[in-house]
Amino acid sequence: MDRRGFLLGTTAIGALLAAGTSLAFAQDDAATPPLTDFPRNETLIINNPENPSTNPSNFNMWVAGNGSSWSNGLHQLVLDTLWFIDPDNGLDGSMYNELATGPWEYNADFTEMVVKLRQGIMWSDGVEFTAADVKYTVETQIANPGMVWSAPFADAIESVDTPDDYTVHFKLKKPNARFHSLFTVRWNGAWIMPKHIFEQQADVKAFDFNPPVGLGPYTLNSFDPNGGWYIWEKRADWDKTAMAEWGEPAPKFVIYRSIPNNDKRLIEMVNGDLDMIHDLSPEGMFALANQDPTARGWFPGFPYAHPDPTLPMVIFNTQNPMFQDNRVRWALALMLDPLEMSMASYRGAATLSAIAMPPTGTHTDDYHGPLQDYLIGYELNTGKQTIKPYDPTVGQRIADMVRPQFGESVPTEEAAIHKSFGFGWWKQDLAAAGELLEAAGFTKQGDQWIMADGQPFKFTLKTFPDGVINRLGTDIAQQWARAGVQATAETVPDIFGNELPLGDYEAAMGWSIETWGGNPDLSFFLDSWHSDYVAEPGERQTARNWQRWSNPKLDEIIETMRVTEFTDHDANVALGNDFIKLMVDEMPVIPVMSFNVFSAYDTRYWTGFPTAEANPYANIVNNWANSKYILTQLKPAG
Amino acid sequence: MKAYFFFALKRLIQLICVIFAGCSIAFFVSHLSPISPVESIIGRVSGQSSYSPEAIENLRAALTEMFGLDVPLHEQYFNFLRRLAVGDFGPSLLAFPRPAIELVMLALPWTFGLLTVSTLLTWLIGNVAGGLAGYYQNSRLLKALGILAIAIQPIPYYIVAFMMVIIFGFFWPVLPISGGFAMNVRQAWTPEFVLSVLHYAILPAASLTIVGIGTWFLGMRALVSNIVTEDYVTFAELGGVKRNRIVFSYVMRNAMVPQLTSLAMTLGAIFSGTIITEQVFSYPGLGSLLVTAVNRGDSATTLAVSCIAVIAVASAIFIIDLLHPLVDPRVRAE
Numbered sequence: 026m027d028r029r030g031f032l033l034g035t036t037a038i039g040a041l042l043a044a045g046t047s048l049a050f051a052q053d054d055a056a057t058p059p060l061t062d063f064p065r066n067e068t069l070i071i072n073n074p075e076n077p078s079t080n081p082s083n084f085n086m087w088v089a090g091n092g093s094s095w096s097n098g099l100h101q102l103v104l105d106t107l108w109f110i111d112p113d114n115g116l117d118g119s120m121y122n123e124l125a126t127g128p129w130e131y132n133a134d135f136t137e138m139v140v141k142l143r144q145g146i147m148w149s150d151g152v153e154f155t156a157a158d159v160k161y162t163v164e165t166q167i168a169n170p171g172m173v174w175s176a177p178f179a180d181a182i183e184s185v186d187t188p189d190d191y192t193v194h195f196k197l198k199k200p201n202a203r204f205h206s207l208f209t210v211r212w213n214g215a216w217i218m219p220k221h222i223f224e225q226q227a228d229v230k231a232f233d234f235n236p237p238v239g240l241g242p243y244t245l246n247s248f249d250p251n252g253g254w255y256i257w258e259k260r261a262d263w264d265k266t267a268m269a270e271w272g273e274p275a276p277k278f279v280i281y282r283s284i285p286n287n288d289k290r291l292i293e294m295v296n297g298d299l300d301m302i303h304d305l306s307p308e309g310m311f312a313l314a315n316q317d318p319t320a321r322g323w324f325p326g327f328p329y330a331h332p333d334p335t336l337p338m339v340i341f342n343t344q345n346p347m348f349q350d351n352r353v354r355w356a357l358a359l360m361l362d363p364l365e366m367s368m369a370s371y372r373g374a375a376t377l378s379a380i381a382m383p384p385t386g387t388h389t390d391d392y393h394g395p396l397q398d399y400l401i402g403y404e405l406n407t408g409k410q411t412i413k414p415y416d417p418t419v420g421q422r423i424a425d426m427v428r429p430q431f432g433e434s435v436p437t438e439e440a441a442i443h444k445s446f447g448f449g450w451w452k453q454d455l456a457a458a459g460e461l462l463e464a465a466g467f468t469k470q471g472d473q474w475i476m477a478d479g480q481p482f483k484f485t486l487k488t489f490p491d492g493v494i495n496r497l498g499t500d501i502a503q504q505w506a507r508a509g510v511q512a513t514a515e516t517v518p519d520i521f522g523n524e525l526p527l528g529d530y531e532a533a534m535g536w537s538i539e540t541w542g543g544n545p546d547l548s549f550f551l552d553s554w555h556s557d558y559v560a561e562p563g564e565r566q567t568a569r570n571w572q573r574w575s576n577p578k579l580d581e582i583i584e585t586m587r588v589t590e591f592t593d594h595d596a597n598v599a600l601g602n603d604f605i606k607l608m609v610d611e612m613p614v615i616p617v618m619s620f621n622v623f624s625a626y627d628t629r630y631w632t633g634f635p636t637a638e639a640n641p642y643a644n645i646v647n648n649w650a651n652s653k654y655i656l657t658q659l660k661p662a663g
Numbered sequence: 664m665k666a667y668f669f670f671a672l673k674r675l676i677q678l679i680c681v682i683f684a685g686c687s688i689a690f691f692v693s694h695l696s697p698i699s700p701v702e703s704i705i706g707r708v709s710g711q712s713s714y715s716p717e718a719i720e721n722l723r724a725a726l727t728e729m730f731g732l733d734v735p736l737h738e739q740y741f742n743f744l745r746r747l748a749v750g751d752f753g754p755s756l757l758a759f760p761r762p763a764i765e766l767v768m769l770a771l772p773w774t775f776g777l778l779t780v781s782t783l784l785t786w787l788i789g790n791v792a793g794g795l796a797g798y799y800q801n802s803r804l805l806k807a808l809g810i811l812a813i814a815i816q817p818i819p820y821y822i823v824a825f826m827m828v829i830i831f832g833f834f835w836p837v838l839p840i841s842g843g844f845a846m847n848v849r850q851a852w853t854p855e856f857v858l859s860v861l862h863y864a865i866l867p868a869a870s871l872t873i874v875g876i877g878t879w880f881l882g883m884r885a886l887v888s889n890i891v892t893e894d895y896v897t898f899a900e901l902g903g904v905k906r907n908r909i910v911f912s913y914v915m916r917n918a919m920v921p922q923l924t925s926l927a928m929t930l931g932a933i934f935s936g937t938i939i940t941e942q943v944f945s946y947p948g949l950g951s952l953l954v955t956a957v958n959r960g961d962s963a964t965t966l967a968v969s970c971i972a973v974i975a976v977a978s979a980i981f982i983i984d985l986l987h988p989l990v991d992p993r994v995r996a997e
Contacts, residue, residue, distance in 0.1 A: 055925065063847060063975050079766065079955055080758030089726060090704040092758030170725035173708050183767050230729070250769065250850055251947035265683035280846065285945065289841055292833045518958055519698060558716065565702070565719055568710045659739035 027085075063190035063256070065297075065630050069276035071647050072290055073097050074303035075285045075492060084245075085234035087172050088219060095213065096303075096648035097248075097255040097293035098281040103149075103214040103239030104650075107140060107208035107269060111651045112334045112386045112542025113641045116271055119387070119543025121654070123267045124217065124240065125155065128592065129205040136200050140208075141192040146263040149244045152221050156187035158499035161220035169230060174215045177207055202588055203548040211334075211541055211549070212649045223419045241333045241653070242266045242274050254282045274656035276632070294320055294627050301634075301647045302625040307493065310623035316436075319629045323645050325635045326434025327427060328374030328445050330621035331637075331645050332385040334542030336378060337494055339486070339501060340525070340533045343574040344562045347476065347484060347531065354612040355405065356461040360508040361501060363419050366424060366617060369500035370493045373427035375618045377419060377447035381608035382601070384447050385620040386542035391598050392605060393448050400449065407457045408464030412537055414457070444637070447618065455508055474509045484509035484531040487524050490516040497530030497617065498534035525571040528562060537571045537614060542644070546597045547604060548586060555583045576612040579604070622646050633658040671985055678981040685973035688965055690743050694736060698960030700756040701726045730756050741965070752967040756954060763963040766952055767971060772841055772949035775863055778937060780928065781871040786926050788872075789879025794915040796880070797887025809884065816877035822963065824870040824943040831866060839863045841945035867944040879922070880895070886918040920987075927983045 073096045080092030083098055093099070106129075109121040122128070124146065130139045146154040166172040167179045181204055197204055219238045226232040236245045242263035246256040259281045263269060282299065284290045291309045295317050305313065310329050313320050321629045322329030339357070341348035348354060367375040378384045379400060381604040382392045385527040400415040421439075423446045428435045436442055459469065466477030476481040486505075488498025495516060502514035511533075517524050524530045525537075539550050553567050556575035560566040567574055582603050589596050608614070624645045626634045635643045635655060642656050705722055714722070727733045731742075731753060746753060754762040793812075796805040815823075844850065844859040890896065891914060899909050938950035945951075949968055956964035969990035 075821060076955060077945070077951070077961075079755070079952075080761050083758065083761065087689045088759065089708050089722070090700065090730075090756065090759045090763070092755065170721055171729050174707075175725075176714055176722045179721070180715050180718045249771070249842075249846070251843060253945065253947065254846050256846065282846075283945070284841060286841070286943075288833070289828065289945070292828075292836070292840065296836050519703060519706075521710065522696060523705040526701065526706050526709075553714070564716075565705065565723075567716060567719055568706075619956070 052468075058485055062209045063278045063280065067277040068280060069100070069278070069301070069656070069659065070280045070282060070299050071257075071300055071632060072293075072303045073281040073302045074253060074285075074648055075283060076285050077249075077283045081248055081250055081252035082235050083233045084237035085229075087166065087174070087216070088230050089171055089173050090197075092413070094252070094255075094283070097283075098257045098279060099239075099255075100213065100216060100245070100649050101648070101653050102243035102257050102279060102656075103237055103241040103245070103497050106214045106216050108205065108539050109210045109214075109651050109654075111642075111654070112211060112644045112649075113635065114387075115543060116642050116658075117539070121271075121651075123210075131202060131204075131590075134200050135202045135204075135238055136197050138195045138197065138204050140193045140195075140205075141630070142193065143267055144191055145265065146240060146267055147262060148219050148240060149260055150219075150222075150236050151262075152219070153490045154217070154240055155190040156193045156201045158217050158220045159193045160185050160187050161224065162215065162218040164216065165223065165229060166512075171230060174207065178215075181207070197479035198586055202586075202590060203546075203552060203589070206532050206548060210650045212651075214650070230491050238507040242268050242656075243279060246278065251511055252283065256280050256281060268653065270655070271654055274653075275633075275659040275661070276656060279441045279656070294625065297627075297629055300627050300631055301645075302644060303622070305622060305623040305625060307374050310374075310625060311372075311431075313625055317627065320625055320627045321636075322623060322625050323635075324436075324445060325429065326436070327431040328371070328376070328621065329625075330371075330376075330623045332376045332383065332394060332619035333451075333622050333644075333646065334383045334385045334388075334540045335536045335620040336381065336383040336538040337497065337534065337536050337617050337620050338381075338538070340423055340530075340535055340537055341570050341613060341615065341619035342528055342530055342532065343572050343613055344528065345484075345531055347482070350465045351611045351613075352408075352461040353467075354615070356458040356465075357505065357510070358451055358612055358615045359414060359458040359461070360510070361451070361504050361615070362453040363416075364423060365504065366497060366500055367446075368426070369619075370497035371621060373423055373431075374621060374623075375423070375447075376445060376621055377450045377618045378616050379415060379421070379448075381538055381614065381616050382605055383538065383540060383542070384444075385619050386540075387545065388540065388542070389444060389448075391545040392601060394443070396602070396605065397448060399606070400609075405457070407435070407460035409460045410457075412454065412457050413517075414454065415449055416452040419450040420446040420448055423447075441638075469509060472509050473511065481511050482509075485513055485515045486532045486534065487515050487517050487520060487521060487530045488534040490518055493621075494534050501534070527563050528560070528564075528566060528573060533571070535571065536620065537569045538616070539569065544591075544597075545594060545601050546586075546591050547601055548591070551583055551586065551604065553644075554579060556580050572613045574611075576607065576611065578607050582607070620659050628662055630662055631659045632662045633660050667988065670988070674981055674984050675752070678977055679979045682974055685977065686747060686970045687740075687744075689969035689973060690740055693962040693965040693969065694739075696957070696960050696962065696965075698958070700960040700962075701730065701732065703959060709957075730757065745972065752970070753963045755956075755961055755964045757959045757961040757964060763961075763967040767949065767967045770947060770952045771971075773946060774937065774941070774950065776860070777867060777940070777946065777948065778871070780864070781868040781875070782926070782929055784868075785872045785875035786879055786929075789876040789884045790915070790919075790922055792876075793880035793883025794887050794910065794918065797884040797918075798891055798910050798914055800888070808880070808973045810878035812880040815873065816881065818874070820870070820874050821939050821943060823874055824867075824940065826870050827866050827870050828943065840866060843947045863946075867940050867946050870901055870943075871940060874960070881924060882925075883915075883918060886921065890914050890918055900977055924983050924987075927979045930979060 075096045078094040082092050083093045085091055086093050105124055107125040109123050111119045124142055126141045142156055163178050163185045166175040181197055183198050222238050223229050242260055243257035244260055246258040247253045259470050263311050279328045286304050287309050290302045323331035325487050341354055364376055367373055372434055376384050382388050384393050384481050401417055403415055404411050406415050420442050424435055424442045436445055468475050476482050476513050486498055486502045489495045499514045502512045505512040519536055525535055550569045554570040558567045559573050559575045582600055586600050635641055635645055699872045754760045755763040791803050796809050799805055831838040844863050846857045848856050941948045941950035953968045
């Protein structure tokens with residue numbers, strides 16, 4: 026063989042190898058569902074904010090770490106559980122009885138809970154849903170450690186019985202007036218498993234549950250084998266689902282598209298290929314509002330964003346000796362300029378909160394508004410003087426600051442300003458901060474603060490790798506540095522997965538307060554703040570008391586809450602007030618603002634979305650499971 | 664022939680040693696990650712409810728056992744070597760219990776297709792244009808091309824990619840800017856699917872090609888510029904041999920050997936994916952898979968991608984070594 030022949034031969038072999046790869050590819054994909062057309066007036070296209078699923082064909086989301094997406098429509102449109110709660114007003118109040126016919130029924134000492142289930146609800150394969158499914162869900166997960174709800178079930182439940190097909194009776198290991206919250210979905214919850222499907226599997230953890238059989242009004246139509254998109258189709262028997270109580274979901278098809286890049290989400294919406302965006306950057310939202318006449322955010326104008334019931338804050342590791350004195354924590358709070366934080370992070374589109382409560386949903390009416398007098402009158406002794414650190418004009422000042430740029434889109438009414446920008450925040454007072462540090466034994470050498478043990482006051486503030494929290498953390502570290510504290514910002518990729526729970530930080534940006542939003546009850550985050558749950562240094566802290574802070578007064582509040590009915594509004598608000606005032610005194614975290622999410626939607630193809638000003642019936646952040654109620658309110662545009 | 668056999672045997676032993684060392688290093692490096700998949704999953708799951716410390720400990724023990732991480736590192740290493748021989752990298756920790764190799768095989772065709780086409784296209788255009796520019800040094804058109812190549816080459820790739828997204832996705836929205844194919848097309852070897860894949864590949868392939876051509880162009884131009892001063896080229900010109908024959912048969916052919924070597928190595932590196940392209944265009948492929956695996960601490964998938972890259976690059980170099988004595992008459996097996 027000459028060289029020319031040799032080269033031709035090797036090229037041919039290479040081509041054959043490539044063809045072989047292609048053949049394998051084709052065989053793998055033979056099972057992909059058939060081509061379907063999706064008329065735009067029957068199809069809602071939603072942005073899945075997560076990266077493409079790493080295990081696209083697996084729908085068994087009860088297995089921890091299975092890699093299936095939590096925002097691809099499965100738990101929003103297909104799965105179901107006993108109750109839902111919305112961080113906003115809801116269609117008829119924020120609580121929804123879903124598979125349950127009414128609220129939970131506890132016995133007198135909260136050691137038993139009975140649930141009555143709806144009759145006539147069908148799984149998507151035509152089998153009736155009964156109490157046996159609930160019992161199977163609980164017992165299967167307890168028997169299989171490593172399933173998502175296994176540990177909380179095993180922790181709380183003594184036994185589960187089904188006196189009849191539509192009644193479930195739980196006996197609990199200890200009094201717990203919040204047990205029902207395991208089956209209450211705000212973003213996620215203990216989804217009910219189809220017993221008749223899973224009981225046929227030898228290993229429920231290895232089962233891929235494909236196609237998924239659900240209780241929601243949609244079933245799987247098709248999905249991208251690469252995890253980029255999922256298409257769901259309305260069930261013909263959608264009226265046999267619990268959601269039918271709220272009306273027929275309008276779209277025949279719902280598509281969830283994973284578009285991790287912010288700019289491309291914007292482009293796709295402007296091009297008409299996306300109806301709902303989960304989140305944009307502030308600049309992206311401003312650009313969208315300018316360029317797309319049919320697109321808008323939660324608010325009709327500035328600041329556009331939906332305030333999530335989470336509260337970005339400075340979290341101190343209170344097990345670190347540096348942060349154990351509340352005077353030091355207060356001093357660091359008084360070094361911060363709220364207007365600068367608002368501009369640096371959200372370009373002014375921030376909803377500030379001076380108290381440990383996100384200014385969202387019903388909280389502004391339950392807590393923020395009523396507490397204004399307390400905050401205005403709050404006094405702080407610096408060791409040399411008593412000051413009133415609260416500035417109730419901050420919201421107004423931010424509105425005035427952004428008005429020259431955003432003009433008429435900035436609200437002018439006081440109530441609207443409070444909803445959009447918050448009520449007030451702590452005044453920046455470097456002199457008072459210095460007095461507090463001196464009272465704590467610190468000294469100032471030149472421009473730098475020195476701790477009582479003679480070491481420089483020096484620490485790292487860990488923050489997100491990008492986005493508004495990254496900007497906020499960087500700005501706060503810079504403000505402290507200007508005030509003489511050697512603080513530096515450091516970005517980390519998975520702050521909630523590693524640094525915060527493992528206590529591997531000195532100070533961090535994140536949130537340890539996350540509420541229901543539409544209800545004043547604080548159990549969603551506060552129950553795990555009990556001192557019984559505070560981990561030893563170096564060990565994993567249970568969610569969410571990342572600051573590892575404990576206080577006897579706090580334990581009292583939590584213990585009272587555990588035996589207070591969830592629906593007792595006044596009692597829960599009173600407990601919430603006690604909590605907020607304790608947090609003001611102690612400042613174990615510095616609350617900054619709500620996590621404003623620049624969710625956008627386009628009315629080109631669909632109308633009826635919830636809005637802040639006229640119809641705040643649902644959280645517009647579309648990967649939350651309760652966003653499914655939006656589908657019942659939509660109508661095709663024209 | 665005997666000399667060639669011993670030469671090949673020596674290279675084969677080297678290949679096995681390189682693969683063994685490369686995969687072993689990949690194993691230990693992937694296990695040095697500060698991100699624990701077990702802790703990440705606990706963080707994600709326990710955030711949904713109040714977990715007591717005991718409950719967390721139980722979950723940690725269950726996940727550690729489920730992922731096979733409950734044995735010492737050296738035991739994990741020997742298990743890894745045993746499984747490597749049969750191409751089994753164990754279950755992915757970010758798509759449990761799916762085997763990591765399945766994730767790789769799902770991502771591989773996308774990267775392979777995109778990079779093979781764009782690399783070959785880039786190589787062909789860059790070398791032909793660069794060869795002509797090196798020979799016809801007075802051509803204005805080719806001089807202009809040289810200036811363009813010098814101007815484009817230093818631009819970071821991601822700038823070019825983002826510019827293409829903005830131009831063809833926003834200002835003149837004629838091309839898809841994310842994904843591998845259209846949503847309403849069945850993924851099978853039908854003309855409709857192939858056309859859709861090609862449509863979706865235009866922007867990522869074009870961005871790779873624009874940046875890549877410059878490198879090949881400048882390299883080839885430099886090589887040819889040296890060769891044209893050789894005596895045999897001068898004699899051929901004086902002898903009246905046609906210029907096209909001189910360019911393609913004498914000059915460029917002799918300049919091809921290092922370019923072929925580089926091409927083979929570039930094609931070998933395809934198996935490690937192209938991270939930036941796949942991130943910018945949300946293109947399914949090995950690069951995206953690798954980034955996700957690293958971010959989530961999935962050592963099994965990271966290892967699968969890394970080891971396949973090691974094997975592919977080492978094999979490409981091995982094949983080049985074997986081919987050199989056959990392709991280039993100036994190289995002889997010792």
